[in-house]
Amino acid sequence: MASSWVPDMDSASDFSLANIPFGIISTPDDPKPHAAVAIGSYALDLKVLCASTDLTQIFPGTRGLAEAFSQPALNAFAEMGRAVHRQVRAGIQDLLSTATAHPSVLRDNTALRARALLPQSTVKMHLPMAIGDYTDFYAGYHHAHAVGVMFRGPDNALQPNYLHLPVGYHGRTSSVVVSGTPVRRPVGQILLPPPPPPPADPAEAAQQPPPPPSRPVTAPSRKLDMELELGCFLGGAGNEMGTAVPVDGADEHIFGYVLLNDWSARDVQTWEYVPLGPFNGKNFATTVSPWVVPADALEPFRARGIENATELQGYLREEREDNVFDIRLEVDLTTAEGDTTTICRTSSRNLVWSFPQMIAHHTLGGCPMRAGDLLGSGTISGPGGVDERGSLLEMTENGKKEVLLAGMDARTFLKDGDTVTLRGFCGADGARVGFGACRGRIYSAVER
Amino acid sequence: MASSWVPDMDSASDFSLANIPFGIISTPDDPKPHAAVAIGSYALDLKVLCASTDLTQIFPGTRGLAEAFSQPALNAFAEMGRAVHRQVRAGIQDLLSTATAHPSVLRDNTALRARALLPQSTVKMHLPMAIGDYTDFYAGYHHAHAVGVMFRGPDNALQPNYLHLPVGYHGRTSSVVVSGTPVRRPVGQILLPPPPPPPADPAEAAQQPPPPPSRPVTAPSRKLDMELELGCFLGGAGNEMGTAVPVDGADEHIFGYVLLNDWSARDVQTWEYVPLGPFNGKNFATTVSPWVVPADALEPFRARGIENATELQGYLREEREDNVFDIRLEVDLTTAEGDTTTICRTSSRNLVWSFPQMIAHHTLGGCPMRAGDLLGSGTISGPGGVDERGSLLEMTENGKKEVLLAGMDARTFLKDGDTVTLRGFCGADGARVGFGACRGRIYSAVER
Ligand SMILES: [Ca+2]
Ligand SMILES: [Ca+2]
Ligand SMILES: [Mg+2]
Numbered sequence: 094m095a096s097s098w099v100p101d102m103d104s105a106s107d108f109s110l111a112n113i114p115f116g117i118i119s120t121p122d123d124p125k126p127h128a129a130v131a132i133g134s135y136a137l138d139l140k141v142l143c144a145s146t147d148l149t150q151i152f153p154g155t156r157g158l159a160e161a162f163s164q165p166a167l168n169a170f171a172e173m174g175r176a177v178h179r180q181v182r183a184g185i186q187d188l189l190s191t192a193t194a195h196p197s198v199l200r201d202n203t204a205l206r207a208r209a210l211l212p213q214s215t216v217k218m219h220l221p222m223a224i225g226d227y228t229d230f231y232a233g234y235h236h237a238h239a240v241g242v243m244f245r246g247p248d249n250a251l252q253p254n255y256l257h258l259p260v261g262y263h264g265r266t267s268s269v270v271v272s273g274t275p276v277r278r279p280v281g282q283i284l285l286p287p288p289p290p291p292p293a294d295p296a297e298a299a300q301q302p303p304p305p306p307s308r309p310v311t312a313p314s315r316k317l318d319m320e321l322e323l324g325c326f327l328g329g330a331g332n333e334m335g336t337a338v339p340v341d342g343a344d345e346h347i348f349g350y351v352l353l354n355d356w357s358a359r360d361v362q363t364w365e366y367v368p369l370g371p372f373n374g375k376n377f378a379t380t381v382s383p384w385v386v387p388a389d390a391l392e393p394f395r396a397r398g399i400e401n402a403t404e405l406q407g408y409l410r411e412e413r414e415d416n417v418f419d420i421r422l423e424v425d426l427t428t429a430e431g432d433t434t435t436i437c438r439t440s441s442r443n444l445v446w447s448f449p450q451m452i453a454h455h456t457l458g459g460c461p462m463r464a465g466d467l468l469g470s471g472t473i474s475g476p477g478g479v480d481e482r483g484s485l486l487e488m489t490e491n492g493k494k495e496v497l498l499a500g501m502d503a504r505t506f507l508k509d510g511d512t513v514t515l516r517g518f519c520g521a522d523g524a525r526v527g528f529g530a531c532r533g534r535i536y537s538a539v540e541r
Numbered sequence: 542m543a544s545s546w547v548p549d550m551d552s553a554s555d556f557s558l559a560n561i562p563f564g565i566i567s568t569p570d571d572p573k574p575h576a577a578v579a580i581g582s583y584a585l586d587l588k589v590l591c592a593s594t595d596l597t598q599i600f601p602g603t604r605g606l607a608e609a610f611s612q613p614a615l616n617a618f619a620e621m622g623r624a625v626h627r628q629v630r631a632g633i634q635d636l637l638s639t640a641t642a643h644p645s646v647l648r649d650n651t652a653l654r655a656r657a658l659l660p661q662s663t664v665k666m667h668l669p670m671a672i673g674d675y676t677d678f679y680a681g682y683h684h685a686h687a688v689g690v691m692f693r694g695p696d697n698a699l700q701p702n703y704l705h706l707p708v709g710y711h712g713r714t715s716s717v718v719v720s721g722t723p724v725r726r727p728v729g730q731i732l733l734p735p736p737p738p739p740p741a742d743p744a745e746a747a748q749q750p751p752p753p754p755s756r757p758v759t760a761p762s763r764k765l766d767m768e769l770e771l772g773c774f775l776g777g778a779g780n781e782m783g784t785a786v787p788v789d790g791a792d793e794h795i796f797g798y799v800l801l802n803d804w805s806a807r808d809v810q811t812w813e814y815v816p817l818g819p820f821n822g823k824n825f826a827t828t829v830s831p832w833v834v835p836a837d838a839l840e841p842f843r844a845r846g847i848e849n850a851t852e853l854q855g856y857l858r859e860e861r862e863d864n865v866f867d868i869r870l871e872v873d874l875t876t877a878e879g880d881t882t883t884i885c886r887t888s889s890r891n892l893v894w895s896f897p898q899m900i901a902h903h904t905l906g907g908c909p910m911r912a913g914d915l916l917g918s919g920t921i922s923g924p925g926g927v928d929e930r931g932s933l934l935e936m937t938e939n940g941k942k943e944v945l946l947a948g949m950d951a952r953t954f955l956k957d958g959d960t961v962t963l964r965g966f967c968g969a970d971g972a973r974v975g976f977g978a979c980r981g982r983i984y985s986a987v988e989r
């Protein structure tokens with residue numbers, strides 16, 4: 094990878110010249126949210142760049158970019174499709190390269206650099222897309238298996254449909270928020286656990302009143318959890334209602350990727366989810382990282398996912414076998430006291446379904462997908478021990494064991510004041526393709 | 542109710558002066574979708590009206606109406622809240638009354654009438670709202686009970702949570718379409734039923750190969766169904782993320798109501814829905830009626846819903862007992878040959894949860910609701926016989942019995958070429974508050 098003239102490039106930065114992720118910023122000079130890319134510790138303001146530059150020179154053949162990059166979401170750009178994204182990314186990579194073919198545009202243009210190249214610490218990040226629909230899948234095989242073992246035992250761990258189709262559910266778009274947004278512990282309806290068994294001495298037991306039956310209460314969730322997921326934003330023109338997207342062409346419908354924390358209230362979910370699926374246990378907040386890593390930037394990091402020995406239906410049979418990405422993923426938990434523990438390290442290759450398979454399945458019946466739609470991978474866990482698990486539910490076996498933390502602390506589920514940070518990157522130092530932080534801090538519930 | 546000067550007012554019209562439902566139209570003169578109200582067999586073009594009239598005279602104190610009514614969806618108007626909706630509806634009722642206080646504005650203004658009052662047959666209807674999120678509930682008690690009996694027997698018909706909270710799931714907004722939009726039979730992954738038992742003669746049975754196991758296939762749904770529902774569009778400013786809407790104030794968050802057909806592929810749903818709920822079995826199409834009946838127009842038709850003896854959590858306890866509406870509902874099935882049978886007659890009072898209760902539950906954990914969000918009631922069935930059932934699933938006991946149709950025809954589930962029409966109205970002749978038709982015709986699947 095070429096080197097960049099951008100100051101202070103750190104070889105450990107997620108935002109090397111090999112990345113060029115897109116986001117929505119507002120700045121002290123322009124509080125209206127608009128588009129940017131991340132490069133090292135800087136944001137390149139694309140609205141300012143477009144307003145000051147003859148774009149046909151740098152992005153020949155692309156139209157409407159200045160308009161698209163002035164919007165408060167990346168949807169218009171995402172709609173332009175992979176070919177345009179490729180060209181724009183390549184054009185920006187050239188502009189930011191030490192050996193740029195257009196040095197006068199930005200590298201040697203001190204006035205424009207001062208206005209367009211802004212330290213990330215000085216800009217505010219916004220939700221990158223206007224999300225039309227959000228679907229959360231369940232493709233993390235080791236997560237699904239571990240949770241299944243916990244609730245149904247090892248013989249029935251996976252539901253009968255699990256290896257035949259990418260199981261998923263429709264999520265809530267209005268509560269998808271950008272990294273850094275406070276997350277309030279949800280109040281919910283919760284079925285209190287059955288009371289403890291009576292004392293062993295039969296004489297004593299006979300004197301006890303009969304145990305009260307299980308009953309629901311309305312209370313702050315006692316089992317607030319995180320879920321480590323990869324998010325996928327769709328781009329392109331979308332499929333018309335009534336038509337399906339073939340699995341082998343589905344990659345062309347992908348704009349880019351983010352990290353996604355699907356906050357989950359386990360106790361709320363347990364009581365509500367039969368028979369129609371998760372609802373209030375999930376819809377109070379979902380956090381995404383602010384920079385959308387373009388699909389092309391992840392191409393060099395393709396890998397094979399989890400092997401699925403099931404004979405797949407034709408519409409799910411993908412030609413390529415390296416249909417997922419090997420992204421190193423980490424979860425940090427920071428206590429209110431400021432002690433940080435990395436509680437999970439795994440890889441996004443631990444998926445049994447690829448995003449193209451999810452898209453092919455989602456559209457099989459003709460459901461229309463649109464640029465800006467968000468897909469979640471499902472919780473990603475590794476095959477190994479508790480330090481590879483993408484949720485506290487798994488790490489603590491639903492609260493039975495504690496996860497030990499720095500600062501002599503421990504958790505079963507999240508406490509008020511805890512901050513969860515997801516991180517992910519691929520590639521060698523100096524050419525990393527990473528996501529930045531996907532972070533949320535828990536605030537105490539509002540009593541109802 | 543006052544009489545209207547609008548020509549050809551039919552006393553059986555859904556769109557009497559007592560109604561004034563809002564919709565989005567395009568016209569031969571103005572193909573850009575914009576707002577209108579229905580009156581009798583006419584649409585009053587609100588964009589034309591606003592452009593030609595001093596609105597401060599008719600709607601004193603309201604601002605931004607001309608802009609809102611020029612939009613391709615009613616969201617901006619819905620956001621203005623109930624007080625504005627009340628005033629605008631009252632102003633329009635005055636303008637359209639024989640004894641209008643402002644005869645020169647429209648009644649006696651032949652030129653404006655010619656441009657603004659258009660036969661409904663000459664305008665095209667569009668989806669009335671830009672739907673941010675769509676949630677489908679399950680509040681039709683008799684439906685939930687009948688389906689429960691069918692799959693789990695009478696002792697476990699209702700799930701333990703059913704009477705404690707309004708069960709619901711997040712639906713797909715991208716496939717919500719306006720009445721008249723063709724509905725293509727979805728292809729889906731379906732678990733074939735187990736093979737028939739071997740012949741009775743043991744000698745013969747021994748010669749048969751062992752029966753093949755159940756296996757999924759990819760095929761057009763064989764169990765395509767409709768669901769009769771009431772839809773509710775939200776309005777007002779919405780609740781901030783992290784805050785809840787109290788049940789007794791929730792009515793102020795409602796803009797209006799439509800009929801909703803939640804098309805359902807039962808065989809697809811059966812195989813996919815454990816454990817995360819309905820997905821492709823529902824997301825291929827949902828049809829809504831085009832005119833949004835304002836919440837105020839239904840106020841005179843309040844009724845008590847289904848009694849719920851469960852001790853409710855405080856956040857679900859509503860002060861008023863007449864918390865649902867008594868809307869007469871009908872379902873027509875028209876065959877490809879053109880024979881129409883009314884297969885269901887019931888009332889929207891057959892709900893065990895009100896929309897305010899659904900909103901209070903939905904926001905309990907802080908999930909933000911926005912103007913334009915759509916809630917479905919769940920399938921509405923009456924307590925009586927098969928002719929009160931809001932889905933073919935119930936009428937035919939999941940395909941075991943046939944529903945007899947006019948033209949010597951019969952159905953278990955829907956056939957290609959069938960048209961389903963939902964209708965609903967309240968009130969006496971000449972003052973009806975109705976919804977018009979919510980209609981969709983089934984087109985054959987595209988083979989994958
Ligand atoms: Ca999840
Ligand atoms: Ca439904
Ligand atoms: Mg979530």
Ligand SMILES: [Mg+2]
Nearest residue numbers: 803804823826
């Ligand atoms: Mg539907």
Ligand code: NI
Nearest residue numbers: 598599642643
């Ligand atoms: Ni007046």
